[in-house]
Amino acid sequence: MPRSAGKAVAAVAVTPGRTELDEFDLPDIGPDDALMMIEATGLCGTDLYFYHQAPDMVRFPLILGHEPVGRVARIGDRASRxxxxxxxxxxxxxxxxxxxxxxxxxxxxxxLCENGGRYGAVATTVEPALWGGFSEYMYLHPDSLVYRVSDDVPADLGPLFIPIANGIRWVQQVGGLGIGDTVVVQGPGPHGLGCVIAAREAGAGTIVVTGTARDAPRLAVARELGADVVVDVDAEDPVARVAEITGGRLADLVVDVTAGAPDAFGAALRLAGFGGTVVVAGARHRGCPDVAVDTIFLKELTVRGVYGRDSRAVRPAIALIESGRYPLHRLVTHSFALEDTAAALDAFARSDPRTDAVHVCVRP
Known part of the structure; x- marks a missing residue:
């Protein structure tokens, strides 16, 4: 659609599963807030959940997208300081x-703030409407958490700070992975691949990544990022494979990042060795039928749930992206124009061998 002066074009999720382009006035900026010009915004599984499932925490219409990278367009004096x-x-x-x-x-x-807000989850009926990254501009609330990133980082790589930061927190800070430890990452999506990077940075002895046959392209990327072994759970028993690799000790840490896979948690308990830790990061949205609860106390397992990250993980994640030490370009498989946001959501949702989608971003 044609652009108008003083306005921003955004892809608006008007109802579950339906996106339209719309224009919004650029807001006036006071001393404590700012306006961000978007270069690229990554697409996350949470966006798909909001878009298709419409949970109680979101209200339509809204601008999705919470993995943005861009430039400060306008900023107040106090916000700048x-x-x-x-x-x-x-x-x-x-x-x-x-x-x-x-x-x-x-x-x-x-x-886990009880009173704050979340980008990509605030309705456009709440002023100033520009609360998501699938837009030309995004409003920055005074309580925003903002980090500088190098001009040398390609725009498509900037959004990876979120899956990599999640990996750092889940594997290192919560999972406590030690040098020489064996870690199993269940699910080779963007966040699982972020866990592979974090495990390699932590000095893991063996990194195993499990996925299904349709995850073959993602498992190949996991190897390029440092995974020692990848397991197709449709073709072999992951527990038997990990037992073989470790001489029967199994894993010191299992990170379950398999959103929507109800059987994965039970498998995580079986993959963990005595005294091991299981970190649960993926939302099931339904029950987990294959769970032998007694395994938790018989093996003296530690089970931790995780939801997101904090600045202790974000800053090193940005440093890793800026370092260029990992072939992160292999994660960014699809880039869509703003007017094709609906197609981006569809490509990420299908993420099968026909699309080979690993990480998808939208660029105005």
Whole structure:
């Protein structure tokens, strides 16, 4: 659609499963907030969940997208000092803008804030409407968490700060992976691949990634990022394979990133060795029928749920992207124009051998 002066074009999810382009006024910026010009926004499984499942936490219409990279277009004086950025600086922004006052924020769990908001989850009926990354511009709330990123980073790679930061928190900070340990990552999606990078950085002895036959392209990328073994669970028993690799000890850490796979948690318990840790990161949206609960106490397992990341993981994730040490370009398989956002959502949802989609982004 044609662009108008003083306005931003955005891809709006008007109802579940339906996207339309619309225009919104660019907001006035005060001393504490800012406006971000979007270069690229990554597509996350949460976007698909919101788009198709319409959970109670979201209201339509809304602009999806919470993995943005771009430039500071306008910024207030106090916001500039608080965030340490100026107009023209390259930035990424976390999806949550926390209140900094609730109990969770005070205990350094701001990613679980009870009162704040989330980009990609606020209706356009809430002023100033530009609350998501699938747009030409995104409004930055005064409580936003903003980080500078190098101009040398290709725009398509910037959004990877979220899956890599998740991997750092889930594998290193929560999972406690040690040098020489064996880790199994269930699910080679973007966040699972972020876990592979985090495990390699932590000095893992053996990194195993499991997936299904349709995950073959993603499993190939996992090998390029540092996985030692990949297992197609449709072709072989992952527990038997890991037992063979480890001489029967099984895994020190299992990270379950298999969103929508109800059987994976039961398999994670079987893959973990005595005294091991199981980190659950993927939402099931339904029950887990194959769970032998007694395994938890018989093996003295630690089971931890994780949801998102914090600045302790975001900053090293940005540094890893800037370092160029990993072939991250292999993750970015699809880039769509803003007007093709619906096609981007469809490509990521299908993510099968016909599309080979690993990480998808939208670029205005």
């Amino acid at each position: 608080r965030w340490g950025v100026r107009e023209g600086d390259r930035i990424v922004v976390e999806e949550v803008f926390p209140c900094s006052r609730c109990r969770r924020c005070r205990y350094l769990n701001y990613h």
